[in-house]
Amino acid sequence: MMKILRYLLFPIVPVYYLVTWFRNKLYDLGIKTSTSYNFPVICVGNLSVGGTGKSPMIEYLIRLLKSEHHLATLSRGYGRQTEGFVIADDTATASSIGDEPFQFYQKFDDIIVSVDANRVHGISQLSTLAKPPEIILLDDAFQHRRVKAGFNILLTAFDDLYTKDILLPTGNLREPRRGAKRADIIVVTKCPEDLSEEKKQQIKNDINPLPHQDVFFGSIAYSKSVRNNQDRLDLERLKDTPFTLVTGIANPKPLIAHLKLLGLKFEHLRFKDHHDFNASEIAILKQKSLIITTEKDMVRLQTHFSESGLLYYLPIEIRIDRQVEFDTLISNFVK
Incomplete structure (x- = not known):
């Protein structure tokens, strides 16, 4: 029934395209302003709705960086019963900050976990702390153009590549595929562990990365x-x-x-x-x-x-091919 409804809504796709394209164009031309920062802000996001593995990627970055840097995660806090800016503390629950931020809070006791639907406001609040974070990881903020992250990691799932998809409401894309141009790194997630080099090259050809972009492939490591x-x-x-x-x-x-x-x-x-x-x-x-x-x-x-x-x-973690190269790109940006 849902698939039939999505096909019936196809006439809305061009309207959605024009709205999202026009919004992005306003930011690209500087008519709508984005806020930049003089410290590392790394954004993890996607072009499609859900299911690309953003949380495992955030956790990967936490493990990579937390031993040498004071970190904060900033999420929207989807589904929480609170509003505004909240920092997780001993009273935090999945209801107060959202399930994924609460997952970060339970697993990592040496970072700041925060939520705010307004990422600019959230970053501002984090910056006023007595011990502000040295690096902020933005969870699911690729479409939050009011923040100009210094480094953008775009995720796309192996079995649901954005290159094969169309816009909502018939497809799953939040914005046109050309939005991928804003990414510094594109990670194809949830790949089979035995993914061949030939298949990887085929996917890279479909993505057609820009000269400044690199494509990596990630798989899920189950406990x-x-x-x-x-x-x-x-x-x-x-x-x-x-x-x-x-x-x-x-x-x-x-x-x-x-x-x-x-x-x-x-x-x-x-x-x-x-x-x-x-x-x-x-x-x-x-x-x-x-x-x-x-x-x-x-x-x-x-x-x-x-x-x-x-x-x-x-428990799960993400494994990335050419891990040393991936880690080096992140470390070089942070430096």
Whole structure:
């Protein structure tokens, strides 16, 4: 039904194109102003709606930079029940700052995690702190043209390349494909681990990067165990234990394929991205014998489950080909 509706809405695509193109042109010509900064601001984003792996990329950059620099992440805080600028502290929850920022806060205790829908205001607030960050990582801000980030990392998923897509509402693009020209690095995410050099070159040819751009390929590295705050289970031990997979993410296909490849048996309960689980849904989930979910969903579900052996999440990280070259580009920009 949704696919049919999207096709019916195709006449709106040219209108959406003109609106987004005109807005970007105003920024490109300097008629609408962007704010630049005299310290490193790195933006991670995409051209399409959801599902490209922005959170794992932010976490990759945190791990790369945090030992030598005082970092802050700045996100919109999608789905939170607060407004304005908020810095995560001991009272933070997924409801107060959003699920992905709360995930950063739980994993990294030596960085600043902040949210503000107005990124210019958020950066301004961070700059007034007693110990301001040396580097700010902007999460999902590629279309936030009011900020002129010093370095833009554009993500596109292997199975949903922006080069093969069209604009909303029929397609998934937030802005025309030419917006990719603003990127310094383009990362094709969620690639198969055995992706051939021939296929990589084919994708590079489709992307047709500008001379100043470099294209990298990333894959998902799944942990060999699932875990919660009290326990961990090796996935190998679950081959004879059916479980329920719960996902509230934009694209669960790579996760499903990975679990099936391991020979695991499970039912899949799929919810929309950033889903806010209600009481009746929690009651149904509590009737399951074992639940495995994503790390992003875990931060929204964990407060409802005191039983340590019922709910687990599967950690992931991003692996990048030509990692040394990628890291060097980031480090050179920061310097």
